[in-house]
Amino acid sequence: MSTVVTGIGVVAPTGIGAAAHWEAVLAGKSGIARIDRFDASGYPVRYAGQVPGFSARERIPGRLIPQTDHWTHLGLAAAADALADAALDPAGVPEFEMAVVTASSSGGTEFGQHEMERLYRNGPSWVGAYQSIAWFYAATTGQISIRHGMRGPCGVLACEQAGGLDVLGQARRLIRRGSRVVVSGGTDASLCPYGLVAQLSTGELSTMDDPTRAYVPFDVEASGYLPGEGGAILILESEQGAKDRGAEPYGVVAGYAAGFDPPPGSERPPVLKRTIERALADAGVRPSDVDVVFADAAGVPSADLIEARALVETFGPGSVPVTAPKTLTGRLYGGGAALDVATALLALRAGVVPHTTGPVRLAPGCDIDLVTRPRDADLRTALVLARGHGGFTAALVLRRP
Structure with missing residues (x-):
């Protein structure tokens, strides 16, 4: 269902x-x-x-x-x-x-x-x-x-x-x-x-x-x-x-996964990559099927590097458009990822990848295709990522109806 x-x-x-x-x-x-x-x-x-x-x-x-x-x-x-x-x-x-x-x-x-x-x-x-x-x-x-x-x-x-x-x-x-x-x-x-x-x-x-x-x-x-x-x-x-009831959906919640990062100093790796993989598997899609990623985009250099590496290891360097419209709002904590989902659903309907304002030059190791201008695209599948202070990690896959 x-x-x-x-x-x-x-x-x-x-x-x-x-x-x-x-x-x-x-x-x-x-x-x-x-x-x-x-x-x-x-x-x-x-x-x-x-x-x-x-x-x-x-x-x-x-x-x-x-x-x-x-x-x-x-x-x-x-x-x-x-x-x-x-x-x-x-x-x-x-x-x-x-x-x-x-x-x-x-x-x-x-x-x-x-x-x-x-x-x-x-x-x-x-x-x-x-x-x-x-x-x-x-x-x-x-x-x-x-x-x-x-x-x-x-x-x-x-x-x-x-x-x-x-x-x-x-x-x-x-x-x-x-x-x-x-x-x-x-x-x-x-x-x-x-x-x-x-x-x-x-x-x-x-x-x-x-x-x-x-x-x-x-x-x-x-x-x-x-x-x-x-x-x-x-x-x-x-x-x-x-x-x-004749309602026209914005999109389908196709896949979801959650994880929790190990404590600082642990030899275990962050869970973001595995969480992404599990969400994609839950949705029954391959990395190549994802048309856009709405990043967590913490703005903290170490956290950004972890996220960028997870994306590169999953999709390949610069292989999928990545965006973070939350630079326009700040991080909204309990409301932030829900707003990202709303934005992603609107993007799927409009066929536009919204851009990320602010970033000018990518940091070393952030080998991603960060969208800095709106980009028309045939969007069918979007991945939304979120991480919370303390280790909370989640990924959600949305699909166009």
């Missing part, structure tokens, strides 16, 4: 809505700007990808705003857009046949930040009851399921950047087990003092003051990445179910 994507909802630094996002990607219009959600002048990282013009009051029920974090607001908005894009009314589907599984990395850090400020300034009686749930990784899954009456299997995966692919692998399992509709994907929003300090602890964020050169994966001047907020929510159904 094939699993297809029938709806896409995007809330990203490149725009709100799949059409706005795709237009910005093709134009190379960056959503990276100076952080304005708080005063970041005293922090070593002052640039990030922020969702422009997002108003929670215009997008979600007013009662939910004080109960939930900005990250959940983004997820609720994206889920509503994805359902509308799929022309799917949840009221017409049995409630136990609809599932929700989302990715989360940071949880509700901004909500928690404000509650901690109240605690330290005013005392414990000022901390609201919703602190107990708004920060929780599963809050977005729960709120989406409640809002749309979805009472089938619901869950959350916290695998940092790789989580956006892992949840789609889980969504495919749920479809195969009988769920009719699965709302999946992820968002993240950790642009607050507490959240930014937590991200700085990895040592992988770029502190360059030039936003056009701060996040340049595979480049000789790569110095890390910039953070961002937002992501994408997708609607998944069985191919037959989509056909029965």
Whole structure:
């Protein structure tokens, strides 16, 4: 039973809505700007990808705003857009046949930040009851399921950047087990003092003051990445179910695999190459069948070199177009890979490989065909890669319907 994507909802630094996002990607219009959600002048990282013009009051029920974090607001908005894009009314589907599984990395850090400020300034009686749930990784899954009456299997995966692919692998399992509709994907929003300090602890964020050169994966001047907020929510159904209701799929989730890197200093190699091979095998395709790779593109020189070598060993030097539109948004953690999947699906439909902005000269050892200008192509199969801090690794194969 094939699993297809029938709806896409995007809330990203490149725009709100799949059409706005795709237009910005093709134009190379960056959503990276100076952080304005708080005063970041005293922090070593002052640039990030922020969702422009997002108003929670215009997008979600007013009662939910004080109960939930900005990250959940983004997820609720994206889920509503994805359902509308799929022309799917949840009221017409049995409630136990609809599932929700989302990715989360940071949880509700901004909500928690404000509650901690109240605690330290005013005392414990000022901390609201919703602190107990708004920060929780599963809050977005729960709120989406409640809002749309979805009472089938619901869950959350916290695998940092790789989580956006892992949840789609889980969504495919749920479809195969009988769920009719699965709302999946992820968002993240950790642009607050507490959240930014937590991200700085990895040592992988770029502190360059030039936003056009701060996040340049595979480049000789790569110095890390910039953070961002937002992501994408997708609607998944069985191919037959989509056909029965006349839905036109964006693409098929054809293959998936996950792995976990060995600890630093281990003699075992990174798992990315094996994960790619397993995903291709799961999809029943050969390396030569892959038309484009949406790279993880960490922007960290050592990580970029590992990814480039895995691609070269799998496909051959410069044998497949590689792209990383995420340089326009920053890395969105729980929302990043889901947004990459949305972008890949739009690329399959349009027959265009979107480009990577920023990189100018490839670093030694990065012998890949990095696409730096939009490229028309007959795209049938796309591979999306994601790695999360700590060792999480995932690969997803998408196929044009």
